Each structure stands twice: as C-alpha cells, then as structure tokens.
Amino acid sequence: MIAEAIRTSKRAVIPYVTAGLPDLDATGEIIRALSDAGAAAIEIGIPFSDPMADGPVLQKASHLALQAGFTLDGLLPRVAKWSTGVRAPLIVMSYINPLMRRGMGETLVRLRDSGIQGVIIPDLPSDASGIHEICRSIGIDLIRLVAPTTPEERRREVVSQCSGFVYAVTVKGVTGARSNLPAEVRRQVQDIRSLTDLPVCTGFGVSTATQVEDMLSFADGVIVGSHLMGRVMESKTPVEESRKVLRMLMM
Amino acid sequence: MKGYFGEFGGRYVPETLLPALQELEDEFSAAWEDRGFRDEFSGCLRDYVGRPSPLTHARRLSEHLGIEVWLKREDLNHTGSHKINNAIGQILLARRMGKERIIAETGAGQHGVATATACALFGLTCAVYMGTRDIERQHMNVERMRLLGAEVVAVPTGTATLKDATSEAIRDWVTNVDTTYYLLGSAVGPHPYPTLVREFQRVIGEEARGQILEKTGSLPRAVIACVGGGSNAIGIFSGFMNDQVELIGVEAYGDANGRHGASIRFGIPGVLHGSRSHLLQDQNGQVLDTHSVAAGLDYPGVGPEHSFLSATRRARYELVDDRQALEAFRLLNRLEGIAPALESAHAIGFLRQYAPGHEGATVLVNLSGRGDKDLHTVLQEGL
C-alpha cells in the first residue's frame, strides 16, 4: 500500500538506501531505523556496475556494495524477513539489467514474494507497456519517472501506466545533492496532478529540511538518496547516522 | 518494432533524454532526405577527409597467406581512422540542430580526435570523456585532442576504460541536454544512434564494393572487420548486405587469462548504455571487466545490429587474441609497409585462421585505422 502510506504520512519523506553497504545486516538495521524514525516508504537501491543515472555519491555506494559482495540472491531472503517487521512499505530501485538477467517476470515475482511492494527502473525502455502489464498482473507497483523535459503526450502515457506514486524528477541530470532546485518542479507536479489521483513525489537533489519543506508545500512526498548515502558512507555508525539524517529532514 | 533490430536495440535511457533522442531521430531523418545535407556531407568527406579512401591489394601478404587480400584504407583518412566519417556527419547534424557544445566518449582516442577535429573545423566547444587507463595507453591522442582545443575529461571510475567514459558522457548529456549534442562514436547506444552511425559509415562499404568490382571484376568471398562497438564493421558490411558475401566480424579475445571483449561470442543479451544487445555480464547482471590490447575493442557491449546479424546468421563473429593481433601488426608493417591500428590488426590477424581451406579466395579487410597511436603499447609488449 505505497500510495496509502504516502497519503497518510504527515511529512512523507522516502529515503533511498543502497543495499549491501557496508553489508546486508547493516542495510536491514538501517531500514528498520528509518522506518521507526517515520519514513513514509523506503527505496532499496540495487547496486549496479554501470549506474548511468547516478552522480558520484550513489556511484560510489553502488561500487562499494558490489565490492563487498552484494547479490540480489543474497538480498531477497533477508528482505522477506525485514518486510514483515517494518512498517514502511519497501520499494526496489534498480537498473533494468540486473532485473532482466534471469527474466523480468520471474524476478518481479521473487521481489513481490519477499514483500517488495513497488519497483522503480530508471532505464526502463521507452516502450515499457509490456513491463507495466507484467507488474499489474503480478501485483507490484511500477513507479515511473516524469522528467522536467517530458512532453505532455508522453507524460499522459507514463502516468497512465504508473501505480504507487508518480516520481517527478526535479532536475535535468543525475542523482546527487544540489543547493538550488529549479522552481519549475512545482508546475511539473501540478501538471502531473491534473492527470492522476496517485500521490506525486519529487526526488533528485534534495538534501535539506528546508528543501523538503518547500517540496512538500506542493508535492505529496520527497525522495532523499545521495544526501543520506553520503552521510552513511562517511559515518562509523551508519545506522545511528541514518536515523539522525531522517529526523533532521523530518523536522 | 521501431528502433529495434529484431529483439535488439531500443531506447533504455533516463526519461529526461527521451525528447532529445526523438528530436535527434526526426532531425536525422529530415537531413538524410535533404539533398543539401547529403551534398554538404559528401563534400566534406571528399575535400576535408580525403575520400574516397583507396583500396589496396596487399600483394606480399596475399602471397604469404595464399589468399587474395584487399585492404580498404580507412587509415588514410584525415585523422587516421574511419571515426572521422561519423564525426563529420554528426557535427553537420549538430549544426543543423543549433547545438554549440559537443561531447563525446573515446577509448582508443580515435573517435575523440575525430570529434575534436570536426569541432575545430566548425568552431564548436568540445569535451571528450576518456578513462584514465586509456589516457595512459593512448597518450598521443590525448595530446592531439588538447591541441585541437578540446577538453579531455579523465574518468577514473569503474574499469577506467571506454565503458566508463561512455557512462560519464551520458551523465553529462542528461545534465546539459538543452545545449549539448552527444556525438556517440560507435554503432551502439539508444535508438537512433546505431542507425545513424551506420548510415554515416555506409560510405566505406559503398566505395569498397565499387572499387573491388572495378579492380577484380567480382565481389569478394568475405568481408572482414574488427568489432568494438561495431561502427567500422557495420559501415563496410552495409555495402554487401544483399550480396552472396560472407560477413565476418572479429572480436577481441584478449589475454590468456580469459579476459576479453568478445561480447557476441560470450555475452548474454542485456542492457548497457541505452540498448539491448550481447553483453559480457555475470550471473547477477553485473557488467564484467574486459580486456584487450586494443583500447577501442575493450568494451563489454556491442552494437545491436551486430547482435541481430549474428542471431540471423547473416554475419559471423570470430576471435583474435592480443598476441595474434600484435603479430598481425608486425606482419603488415614488414610485408606491406602499413602500420595498422591494434583494433584493425585484429581483422588482419583473423586471416591466418581464414586462409586454410580458402586458398585463392578474395577477401576484403577493413583497415579501420593507422597504428601510430599504438607504437607505445607495441614496444611495451616487446615486439
């Protein structure tokens, strides 16, 4: 119930956590801490060797997690345990190749069976209708991205194939904290809203409580990734640090 | 389906880039139909690049191997490789689209040099992404790019080769998509790049077909080219697609330790850099490290049209390793007075495998570039 969780959250912050950093046990603890601290939902990032939509921080996180031995096969049995004990719905964010490696349908079923409620795929093919139908029949939300450059007709199509929430990308560019976020995102969220009843969340670049506050004045939720993972990688106590970062963003 | 070669190809990119790819597709279609654009392109190829490139009968090599070898001399193009054909074509497109900043990725540095050259010719700003490992082994090309006024951006991440340079160029493009034209250097990437690059390289095959008919009176038995991303191969293949001619792509079989760049032979279909094609990846869908003595073949993916040609068996893909390529490099120097690029040396190296059983057959090899840039590597390898 991703949409429901975002709607009922007073201040819907959705943290992104790279799986397997520093190891899978830590990821489990971080997820629990974030949920306890009030995350509306949590994105679990699947590390990929070639993350072309990510800036330096998430590239590094991905790289370190793979070096530490991350695999999807290692993750999923643990997710099954975490998902029953954690209030916040869990979402997987992954580039398409690791999901396709052993068949898209089969992998999505495995995700669903471990309690994952939604997927975000930044390099979904432009003609993704096949995948959205697979997701619908399997019963997992396909959260799609709408970019600042997306033309109206395409926006309509993407939103119509979307479930869970609509992900409005705030900036032209890759992931990574930015001190200035473009004002156009407000307009973009309004445009999306006119097409759907789904929650509309914004992400890419958000790193401060003020930015969160700002975004939540017009969006239903905010995704925070690089800022959190940057702090996690610098910290000796990543679990504590995640809790602290989220509390600060929720203030 | 549009943008696919059978089940390969497509457009697997961040949503932000889709409108730019559509614009590029529309602009290319319009330009390719436009007589003025075609004339401008062929004018540049003739007067600036020096086309048509010659077809040379490799007389002593032919005697040595017992087959008739003809070389399509892309090494004699301005800047020393086939990459300039595509760079000029795309620069003319970028100008038509009003873009003033050009970015590119490069492995061997040949595409970087070609792009920097085209930018100098038309007064455009140029940034070239290059892995730090390639910067070391292709240093001369780095200096050439700088002389031409380009900024060379070092990419230290991942394997620090062509793969990572390409990812970084895509990241730049997503960020600066309004002002920037991405001049992709091989027949890879999201639609329409594989098609567009093929069309700009088609001139190789069209010239070669006419030349070999004129000189030998018949078509060759086989057309052979090395395959990195696949642009020189698809360029020469496209002249012979409908002929009864064997099309053979040569992939890099790398070192003796099982590290290579032979995506079609050993890869599994997957998605890298915006399209679906054969990809060297592990069982978890992570892209594998590659190796080739030729920086331009050191890439885990391949153009989707080659995956398609392999699947439909219109072309076949063979293997030549580092050692065989280095030996071919030496052989061509000694027997023909030509130093091939180490990439092209893979195509030459395959002739030793082809000759037995094909005695007297005529073969056409695409000599995609010249080897000055590789002297450093060859000397290090102790030849």
Ligand SMILES: Cc1ncc(COP(=O)(O)O)c(C=O)c1O
């Ligand atoms: C001379 C030469 N040949 C071949 C290649 C491989 O590229 P492609 O397969 O696109 O022709 C390169 C790439 O750098 C090159 O410089």
